[in-house]
């Protein structure tokens with residue numbers, strides 16, 4: 050099973066390679082992670098970068114976690 054983010058308004062999805070729990074964590078703590086990223090200047094896991102990019106693109110939209118086989 051693969052998990053991803055889906056924007057309910059744009060009907061676009063992203064599938065960062067990680068677990069459902071981590072996707073949920075990132076969605077809830079995006080601003081904290083963004084701050085950490087500002088300090089370390091990159092180098093975080095690629096799923097974090099991919100997830101953040103999607104969340105930023107859909108800022109203020111309704112993002113749900115979806116699954117696919």
Ligand SMILES: [Zn+2]
Nearest residue numbers: 056059107110
């Ligand atoms: Zn959107």
